[in-house]
Amino acid sequence: MLIASLQGFVGNFFLLCNFTNRIRYIIALPVTIIMWYIATAILIALTISMELYVPPIRPQQSYTQGYVYAIIAACMYMIAAMLLMVNMLGFFLGHYPQHFALTESQRTLILQTMLFFIWLAGGAAVFSKVESSYGRGVQDWSYVNSLYFCDVTILTVGFGDLYPTSDAGRGLVFPFSVGGIIMLGLMVSSISKFAGELGSEKIIRRHVERSRTRTFGRTVTSSLELEHRQTLHNGERPIISAPFPMQLQEDRQKTIKIADDPDEVKKNRRAGTGLQSLRRVMTMTSQVRTRKPKLILLREEKDHFDAMRHIQHDTTRFKHWYALLMSMIAFGVLWCAGAMVFWLCERYVQGMTYFQALYFCYVSLLTIGYGDLAPQSNAGRPFFVLWSLIAVPTMTILVSDLGETVINKFKHGTNGLADFTILPKEGVWHGVVDRLPAIATMLRWVQRKTQEHEAKKRLEEGFPAGPDPEEPAAMTLDELATDEPTRDELARRLPIAIRKTADDMKHDVRKRYSYEEWVEFTKLIRFSAKKEEDKETDDDEDEGLVDWDWIGEDSPMMSKDSEAKFVLDRLCESLNRYLKQVIASNSIPLERARKVLPASGLDDIGEALARAPTAEDDEFMVDDVGPRNETAMGRVQELGAQQRGVRI
Structure with missing residues (x-):
């Protein structure tokens, strides 16, 4: 051995x-x-x-x-x-x-597991020695029984079949139990995090890829493509090879002829023949429309964006419910299989039935520990030590998954019920009122009159009315579509966007930006890729789109990094390109600029450009108005001041 x-x-x-x-x-x-x-x-x-x-x-x-x-x-x-x-x-x-x-959490888990088992084995040796020497009971405090006692103590089950009888042993329970419970909690937390990483890396990303591929395969971008795919989906030939029946063609031609001739329209309007023919054509068309397949008609970029957001929401829900299903399966196997083993081990020692074994396992899994049933055989106690060390992390993961799904649903339902009953929330009836047009119109009129009265009162008292001019309002999608900022305006927005995304990355890593925010970001990313005189003004450029598809393989939403980190990296690259263009456009040698440009920030860059070689330097070019580095210095210092939130 x-x-x-x-x-x-x-x-x-x-x-x-x-x-x-x-x-x-x-x-x-x-x-x-x-x-x-x-x-x-x-x-x-x-x-x-x-x-x-x-x-x-x-x-x-x-x-x-x-x-x-x-x-x-x-x-x-x-x-x-x-x-x-x-x-x-x-x-x-x-x-x-x-x-x-190994990730940092996996390394931590290895260290915590080693320390936990050293604590468990060392505590068993100490209790075995102390209780064997100073104990007043008749209990057998061998090392294996002490190991079982330490396991029951740390897991807070406490059956009561084995307990210290000496004052020294009872005193040792205080530090041993506290230290063991803390180590167990840290180890269980690391195991839960490790299990979440496994699910996110393998199964969840595969589910995202399948959903994205399925959505991308059902995507069409024009009405002609939609009509063609509908025809193929219904098992019909294209229209060019399968014309209308003769009678239907005659009715269709007659309808077109009637619609083109005003005299025929007046004459047949009274007779009704044109309407009858038109009704037959519309009947045939409606039959085709009723068999429309589940195709996604993504005509605009926002439709792609919304489709990918829907995939993300569906994936998050799938992740939580899939984890709950796996946890319940693991709990069921551990419960039933463990009960089977305990029944085989204890049936000859204490006459335990399988139902009693199920009851014992359930009480142990929930750490209730009544003490009416406890393992007594030489095979039952070692198996309980192994089984309990597996059961505790399993139960912890199960409770965590329940909190993400069932308990979360119950909490939202309870809060929603309380908003309408005992704890009414401000604005909770807005959704109900909006469904009644007459009441909604009347309330909007009252609200508008109230705001006008308050604005008039503020003007009389000497306070300005309207929104704060210093606070930039969020632009709508229509405003973004017609917004055509200049290159200098985009350069002024760039440090502000970098500071915003840096704050998001620091305080809210899981933040997801709206489509309007993405449009603004993509404009800031793209404007530095071309010079202003080479910039094209096509539709994509006006909308601020970039060279990726939201539901494609290169979508930012498919990145392993957070959206804030993805945007921050691209904005910093755009800032780097813009600074290089400023330096190049003002004829500053790149090697000389690198020597004087520190990496401490935009303010230091502006000061470094101010220290750049002047017109007396042979390598520095000047024009008729003076050294060109003044313009570059001014632009970069302006960017640095905006990054600090200081107005120049």
Whole structure:
């Protein structure tokens, strides 16, 4: 047993060195696999030999808890070694890199797990020694029983079947329980975060890609394409190869002729023949319209944007409910399978039935711990230690997923009910009133009159009326479409946008910008790509669009980074391009500019341009009005002042 423990320790040491990049993958992983397989072979050989040569005399005798722990350790060593072999096979086949790219949360989880098990094993040794020496009860405080006691204490289950009787043991419960519960909470939090990363990286991104591809495949951009795809979807031939029936063609031609001739229109209006023919044509057309497939007609860029936002919303909802489903499945398997094992272990010791085992597992999973049922057999207690350490993170993840879905829905429903009943919220009846046009019109008239009266009163008292002129109002989509700012105006907006996105990235990483904000950002990104005299004024440029499709593979919403980070990177690139253009347009040598341009900010850049070589320098060009660096200095200093929020 000691040799097997030593082999397992060596394997864990090499694996940890590989995680910290101390030993190469190609060396550490084979050593770990070999050590764990050797430990597995030793433990299996010992347990089988005992069963063959010195079996217990049943039912008076049974295997000790150490024997059961040996079986559990052999199984876990074998499973872990097999998983590492799969990883190494993937490395040889080119599917995995030759190193484990651990994130910060994964490294923290490894450290927290090691400290937790050291705390658990060390506490068991201390309680075993203290209670064996100073305890006044008749309880067996062997190391394995002390390990079971420490596990029940840290998990706050507290069955009461094993408890300290000495004052020293009771005093040690205070620091041990507090430290253990804190370590357990940190470890469970890291496990929950790690599970969320796994779901986000693999399953969720695959769901986003499938939804995006499906939406992109159902997207058309013109009425002709929509009509053509509708025809193919209905299993019909195109109109050019499948003309109308003869009778329908005659009616259609007659209708067109009547519509073109005013005299015929007057004559047939009284007879009604033209209307009858037109009614037949409209009947045939309506039959086609009723079979319209679920195609998305994205005529404008905003439709693409809204479609991708819908995919994001649907993906977020799918992520939460999928995580809840997986957590419930894990909880169900852990509950039912654990009850089966406890029933097999305890049925001969305390006559436990399967229903009682289900009840015991449920009480343990919720950390209620009545104490009426508790594991007593030598096989039940070791399995409870393993089972409980798996069950606690599972329950924590389940409760977290319930909070994101069911509890969140219940909370919104409760708040909505309270808004209409006992805790009325201001403006809650606006949605109901808007559905009644007469009442809504009357209320708007009253509100307008009230605002006019308040504005008149403020003017009489000497206060200005209307919005604050210093506060920029949010532009609507129509205003953005007709907005044609100059290059200098966009240059003044650029530092303000950079400061705004930097604040968003600092305070609200998950912020999602509206379509109008994206239009403004894309204008600021694109204006520095061309010179002003080469700038085209087509529709895309007026709308501020960029060279990506919102539901395409290069969409900013498909980026792994947040929207604020994506926009901030592009705005900084635009600022860099603009500064280079300013320097180049004013004939400042780029090498000389790099020497004098510090990286401390736009204000320092402006001061550096002021320190640039003057007209006396041979390498610096001047024109008829003086050195050109004055204009560049003024522009950059103006950008720096705007970045600080100072008006020049």
